[in-house]
Amino acid sequence: MEKDGFFNTPQPWNSLFGMELESQVNEMNCSPEQLPNCFLSRNWDHSMDQSDPFESALSSIVSSPVNSHSGVPIPASENVVLKELIGRLGSICNSGEISNSTNTSCYNTPMNSPPKLNLSIMDHQIPVPIPGSLPIPRNHQLPPAPFPADPGFVERAARFSSFGMNESEFPHMVESGKVSRRVSNKQCFKTTELSIPIPGSDKKFSRELDNSMEESSLSEQIPIGETGNGYKGQNSNSNGRKRKAIPKGKGKETQFSTVSAIDNKTIGELEKEESDAKRSKSGEEGNGMEKEKEKEKIKEEWNRNQNQKQTKEAAKLPEPPKDYIHVRARRGQATDSHSLAERVRREKISERMKFLQDLVPGCNKVTGKAIMLDEIINYVQSLQRQVEFLSMKLATINPRTDMNMEALLSKDTRASMLNTMNHLDAPAQPFYGLVHARPENPLTSMMHHGSNMKSSQTHGFGEASAFWENDLQSVVQMGFQNQGPIFHGIMGTGQMKVEL
Amino acid sequence: MSPSQQPTSTNPSSLKNQFAHRFIRALKTLNHTKTGAAHDHNQMYRRSIRVKIASYTAMASVVGSRRAWSRAVLWKIIKRSRNQGLLLRKRKRRNPNPKREDFNPFRNSGQELKLRKLVPGAETMDSWCLMGETADYIKCLVAQVEVMKTLVDLYSIT
Numbered sequence: 001m002e003k004d005g006f007f008n009t010p011q012p013w014n015s016l017f018g019m020e021l022e023s024q025v026n027e028m029n030c031s032p033e034q035l036p037n038c039f040l041s042r043n044w045d046h047s048m049d050q051s052d053p054f055e056s057a058l059s060s061i062v063s064s065p066v067n068s069h070s071g072v073p074i075p076a077s078e079n080v081v082l083k084e085l086i087g088r089l090g091s092i093c094n095s096g097e098i099s100n101s102t103n104t105s106c107y108n109t110p111m112n113s114p115p116k117l118n119l120s121i122m123d124h125q126i127p128v129p130i131p132g133s134l135p136i137p138r139n140h141q142l143p144p145a146p147f148p149a150d151p152g153f154v155e156r157a158a159r160f161s162s163f164g165m166n167e168s169e170f171p172h173m174v175e176s177g178k179v180s181r182r183v184s185n186k187q188c189f190k191t192t193e194l195s196i197p198i199p200g201s202d203k204k205f206s207r208e209l210d211n212s213m214e215e216s217s218l219s220e221q222i223p224i225g226e227t228g229n230g231y232k233g234q235n236s237n238s239n240g241r242k243r244k245a246i247p248k249g250k251g252k253e254t255q256f257s258t259v260s261a262i263d264n265k266t267i268g269e270l271e272k273e274e275s276d277a278k279r280s281k282s283g284e285e286g287n288g289m290e291k292e293k294e295k296e297k298i299k300e301e302w303n304r305n306q307n308q309k310q311t312k313e314a315a316k317l318p319e320p321p322k323d324y325i326h327v328r329a330r331r332g333q334a335t336d337s338h339s340l341a342e343r344v345r346r347e348k349i350s351e352r353m354k355f356l357q358d359l360v361p362g363c364n365k366v367t368g369k370a371i372m373l374d375e376i377i378n379y380v381q382s383l384q385r386q387v388e389f390l391s392m393k394l395a396t397i398n399p400r401t402d403m404n405m406e407a408l409l410s411k412d413t414r415a416s417m418l419n420t421m422n423h424l425d426a427p428a429q430p431f432y433g434l435v436h437a438r439p440e441n442p443l444t445s446m447m448h449h450g451s452n453m454k455s456s457q458t459h460g461f462g463e464a465s466a467f468w469e470n471d472l473q474s475v476v477q478m479g480f481q482n483q484g485p486i487f488h489g490i491m492g493t494g495q496m497k498v499e500l
Numbered sequence: 501m502s503p504s505q506q507p508t509s510t511n512p513s514s515l516k517n518q519f520a521h522r523f524i525r526a527l528k529t530l531n532h533t534k535t536g537a538a539h540d541h542n543q544m545y546r547r548s549i550r551v552k553i554a555s556y557t558a559m560a561s562v563v564g565s566r567r568a569w570s571r572a573v574l575w576k577i578i579k580r581s582r583n584q585g586l587l588l589r590k591r592k593r594r595n596p597n598p599k600r601e602d603f604n605p606f607r608n609s610g611q612e613l614k615l616r617k618l619v620p621g622a623e624t625m626d627s628w629c630l631m632g633e634t635a636d637y638i639k640c641l642v643a644q645v646e647v648m649k650t651l652v653d654l655y656s657i658t
Contacts, residue, residue, distance in 0.1 A: 345627070349627050352635065356638070384618065390649060391551035396544060
């Protein structure tokens, strides 16, 4: 019955959309009265007692933004009305000094993080004491500051939340991270998504409160006068459409920012909230990108502060169905979709450059893409020249060693040869063993051949020689330690290099 | 090797082994097909070119079609052999990584262009793929050079 009552109340709100706000305030007055039936009486008595003195203030608050936005097109007015509604509810909550988080949570759900997330947050978090009279429960986000401060804050918070409302009306209501109004509507009625410190009954109350909030806010949002019965679904449909329409190109960021905004509310830090609200306010006055940026910042801070589970859930929420790589804008960086993509691209490329740095010798201390590219180009060119040089050597050497090639291909020597190749970098003791096994005649011939070529080692070596000689010298040193003439063959080919 | 996103499926030693196998087989066939008339400079030059092609082909075949550069190398070889065989079939080689156009306006200028010319098959890649292909290409080139060095050493001694 209370639910029905809640359902009925939004109807007048729908019909009164864009009309006198006092009437809406009256509606507001009606709805809280029904609440005590649903909620813990003690909490709501408080709220009811203290709500009356603030009704006038509320109406003033509500009226002022509406008047200011009277000329604004429908979506803006929707936001305004919604903001006012939320503000009213929030202020009522604030003024009521509700110790129970249910009231505050339900009122604050539009502006807070998703209840599902809140639930988990609540499980993990400790109630943050907010300066003021309210023993703030975890998810109570509105400050218990003196009332004069509340309107401004409420307005800011309302605006802040309303921005999120457009994109994903009550994403927090969603169970499994779906940011859809339809789902959220369903959630209002079904689930205990709210994170409530007091389990059981409070959850139920908060749920119903959420329902009321949902209804009211939904009604506010829909410019078309729709019946209360059907508008839930219609809300979801239209709102879903609206949500999709608005942040088309930047669905990721906006949804993400929305979630981040909502998540931030769950932190329960006044400073953060106010700063967020201020930023959100300024953002709304500015362009949507700024808002996203601020919310991205907030999101980053929140991520740093909170547990990873929330982050992951929030991150999963706005993930579009396409195969996008979800990106977060970092603090102090632009959140334009193009710039985000550019940044992702740059980061990927820099990652690969680091990997290339490991591959290319002597590039450990080089920083900068241009220099690295130069080094890489030089290295690749030197390697290719080496291959050419070695192929020429092989072309000349091969005919002489037909027999040895077949021997090499045979199983006897293949393993050893491969072993030598594999251990070429290291002091190749097996190599020397293999060399010793060879007949001496070729060695002597190579010695004669190579003795003249010692001097040519330094001649004719181009750029590649710098790299070539490093390995060569290491090998030569090893050779000189054991058998010098072995490597004269290599030096002998320097002459052939000159022919190049 | 440092961790990277690209799959380092072949470790260097196996790469070297496989390359050595194929390269030696190619050299053997080269030696058998061509007689020992290598003293002529022209013939030696052509022979060296064949050896070079053999080495690149062997390395590309070891890598297979995993990387774009190996595919490009093999495709070039096949096309060349086909052209030599008077096959007039013209097939356009598609971009193996069809992605959206790279946003980099300086793509075809400067150092990246040089790198694209050096790495086979990297003309139509975006920068990120180019980096990956370059890394793999460098790795394989290093292995190739090492194996050839060892072969030269062995051949020169024996």
